[in-house]
Amino acid sequence: MRKNARVGMGEVTIQQVATEAGVSPSTVSNLLNGRNHRMLPETRQRIETAIDKLGYRPNRAARQLRTGRNTTIGLVVPSVGNPFWGALARHLESAALAEGYHVLLCNSERDPRRERDYIDELWADGVHGVVLCSSLPSLEHVLPLVDRGLQLVAFDRTSQAGDPASLVSISVDNAIGSQLATQHLTDLGHRRLAFVSGALASVNRKERYRGFVAGLEQAGIDPAEALRAPTGTGADDFGDVEASELGRAAAAELVALDEPPTAIVAINDMCALGVCRGLRDGGLEVGKDVSVVGFDDIVLADLYAPTLTTVRQPMREMAAAAFSQLRARLDDSGPTQGQSLLFRPELIVRESTAPPVA
Amino acid sequence: MRKNARVGMGEVTIQQVATEAGVSPSTVSNLLNGRNHRMLPETRQRIETAIDKLGYRPNRAARQLRTGRNTTIGLVVPSVGNPFWGALARHLESAALAEGYHVLLCNSERDPRRERDYIDELWADGVHGVVLCSSLPSLEHVLPLVDRGLQLVAFDRTSQAGDPASLVSISVDNAIGSQLATQHLTDLGHRRLAFVSGALASVNRKERYRGFVAGLEQAGIDPAEALRAPTGTGADDFGDVEASELGRAAAAELVALDEPPTAIVAINDMCALGVCRGLRDGGLEVGKDVSVVGFDDIVLADLYAPTLTTVRQPMREMAAAAFSQLRARLDDSGPTQGQSLLFRPELIVRESTAPPVA
């Protein structure tokens, strides 16, 4: 038996496998790492039998220490409590699993300091590839590690001028998405629209607003006449539940106007759900008195009452792309050039939008 | 400079710090591990300066290889895409972070094989503590590793007779929760209730049903008269979005009855949302014609229209407990006894429940 005294400790080592199979550890290692071109089939067989019998699993820490490689990637999101990020986490993990990679989960809670600390920790863990969902316009807080070789994929954030050269950016085309949403509303006959969002602090929020404006212009509506809510939102309006609270407050504001909008474009689905709630509080019926469009197409969009018209982000594909980009850079270890992937959004029409009543 | 040729590789070692500070690696290690009772303040200072200057972070792989310890715990959930599990992931990660631990995320997608493979992988990674959210009544598929020393916390699953002795179970008291929900409905005057759920395959589903029955009995209603939907649900009805689909189908069934129920207890919130949708499809108004109660209190319960009356699970506290239990067992490395923690659920009354119309 093993000499280790602790209850049934079962860390089987390559050495034990080697002994069991009557070969040297090197040979076992060779087999494990596919260097088996010059190995007798019977030797191979013996080793495999020994591995099965002992239930051997290579120790990752030792392997990583030796090779410097590893099969863990980091995922930094504002909060997995938010269904949108939850969906990303799920699909990313799924893509990673298919290639034998693992995902280390980090919730930044939208705190830049936490975001940065996490990336430091990941680096210390030997994680060299991270999918970062940052709300911050600048990535300078992680630049030192990128210089040291950290591979970074920015998700839900288009690339910016100051970004590191090696950065990969993955995002839906926010402007187009918003424009599709807006166009859908104007096509239905709406002329009095409102855009609901917190401060346009992040890149993609700005883009979405840009798409909204473009959509209006296309329909011959003066963007200056369009509404923005909630007003006086220069402050920190981040958060998840908060997004819906914000939508609700915005809706309350809009309802109180002399001439309320007949259609509302919300910055995302959570916000849109809040808007719906706020409208209902104000005695209006969504999908009848007022139309509402969201963004993201989270699971609940199709569950809500009324079901929510929204702009879908192809999450599965985007997550898969994030992983494969990361993986390619991790493997080749060559100084690959950064790039930007913009996915095409899709308008999903449901019940929350309809022609204006008047 | 460093001899490593790869672009600006920045893996600073303890040796470099030692050289920089003019001491031996052992001394640096001593400081790092709090063995600094016999160290000149100035020596300590020199080392700290060197660490800062070089931006040194201990290599976890090396540390783990040497000590056998590590600060990563595993989390296996059916799917983080589901807001309920997303919330758990978030809170668990938060509790772990506070103590310097990390969370490795695994989506089992409710596949027992995947669940087991993941736990194997985690073990190979040197992860000795796992929070497992299994839908399976039996844990035998992970028993071998538990015997080898794996610390397991079962979440959202009360302990069972066949469970390993060291297992910690954390769950809300499902029976009480369901009973509270049912009692709330009978207090409102409802006499004709239905219970909506997929197959009562898991432990907590059975418990919830038991609470429902208990609630009925308490109100002097014969449980035999209560309805169950959807009918003929012996099969696999797992999944997330599926839960809502199931609720919707069940609602359709119930609406079609000669004497439809006036109140519905759903197995969880996602299911309840589906029920609401199905009722709406059938022309009934939730919170007026029919009352609906959910379970979990996911974020969307308070956003839905109408807002959902539900039974809240104290997720933050439960997640914190899961982590601290795990941590205690990981640190002491003593053969701690297993235990079962049952949290008190709380009924959250919102708009989806009201007295019956008739």
Next chain:
DNA sequence: GCGGACTGGTGCAACGATGCACCGCATGCT
């Protein structure tokens, strides 16, 4: 019968951090 190639493996020195055993020196006690 000697160089060269091939075959099926093995030896060994790392990777970076750890922590026990131990060191030389000074001081105290009897």
Next chain:
DNA sequence: AGCATGCGGTGCATCGTTGCACCAGTCCGC
């Protein structure tokens, strides 16, 4: 003088895996 004790550190073997360098044996060609 003789021994213990405290101080501020250091030396070294070790964790499990890896992969280059190397080896002994056989076979071939000239």
